[in-house]
Amino acid sequence: MSSELPAGVERRVVDGRERLATRGEPVYGEPTDGEWRAWNPARSKLGAMLELGMETAFEGGERVLYLGAASGTTVSHVADFAGPTYAVEFAPRPARDLLSVAASRPRLFPLLKDARRPETYAHVVEAGVDAIVQDVATRGQARVALENRRFLADDGRLLLAVKARSEDVAREPAAVFEEITDELAAEYALLERRRLEPYHADHLAVVAEPR
Numbered sequence: 520m521s522s523e524l525p526a527g528v529e530r531r532v533v534d535g536r537e538r539l540a541t542r543g544e545p546v547y548g549e550p551t552d553g554e555w556r557a558w559n560p561a562r563s564k565l566g567a568m569l570e571l572g573m574e575t576a577f578e579g580g581e582r583v584l585y586l587g588a589a590s591g592t593t594v595s596h597v598a599d600f601a602g603p604t605y606a607v608e609f610a611p612r613p614a615r616d617l618l619s620v621a622a623s624r625p626r627l628f629p630l631l632k633d634a635r636r637p638e639t640y641a642h643v644v645e646a647g648v649d650a651i652v653q654d655v656a657t658r659g660q661a662r663v664a665l666e667n668r669r670f671l672a673d674d675g676r677l678l679l680a681v682k683a684r685s686e687d688v689a690r691e692p693a694a695v696f697e698e699i700t701d702e703l704a705a706e707y708a709l710l711e712r713r714r715l716e717p718y719h720a721d722h723l724a725v726v727a728e729p730r
């Protein structure tokens with residue numbers, strides 16, 4: 520595992536500017552260059568983590584559990600460079616779009632499931648995934664990470680984006696982030712944390728490994 524970009528993610532000149540890019544069918548109107556599609560860090564917390572040089576430990580080809588896939592903006596890039604990618608989303612409308620995103624990506628498996636109820640997809644998701652990517656932007660973000668710990672290999676990584684306002688609109692984001700990282704410590708050792716400005720306001724990104 521390394522802090523380099525994973526195989527299958529490159530910095531390429533797309534539409535006149537160097538950008539992160541993966542190879543796959545375009546999904547959200549992103550500019551393309553041949554088979555490469557730009558990965559917009561302002562539309563993707565994981566994209567911002569890579570753009571900011573965080574050590575995601577992705578090398579390419581990993582088994583991934585992605586929580587909060589929405590209509591597939593970020594998970595489509597993940598499935599472009601990773602191995603089997605299980606994409607959990609509980610809202611039916613974005614999950615429908617996710618199905619079309621998966622049509623050209625044989626390694627992407629959309630699951631219309633609630634990430635707070637991992638027992639409902641435990642029969643589908645193989646145990647020992649190499650990475651959990653979480654971006655649920657809802658109250659109880661630490662709990663979701665704790666409850667899905669069971670799927671993560673002992674040497675795997677949690678790549679978590681925490682949105683402060685989803686926990687409490689009124690509280691100072693720094694206080695929310697402290698509370699969440701304290702809660703995570705029950706199951707995870709934190710390796711890196713940083714805020715995602717200028718790409719995403721009031722978001723904390725965390726890289727952690729299981730204890």
Ligand SMILES: C[S@@+](CC[C@H](N)C(=O)[O-])C[C@H]1O[C@@H](n2cnc3c(N)ncnc32)[C@H](O)[C@@H]1O
Nearest residue numbers: 587589592593608609610633634654655656657
């Ligand atoms: C910020 S959006 C995700 C954006 C997406 N990760 C991306 O970068 O393309 C958060 C998504 O998480 C979903 N979500 C929130 N709580 C969830 C839960 N408990 N189970 C599954 N999905 C959930 C929401 O429906 C929403 O689509």
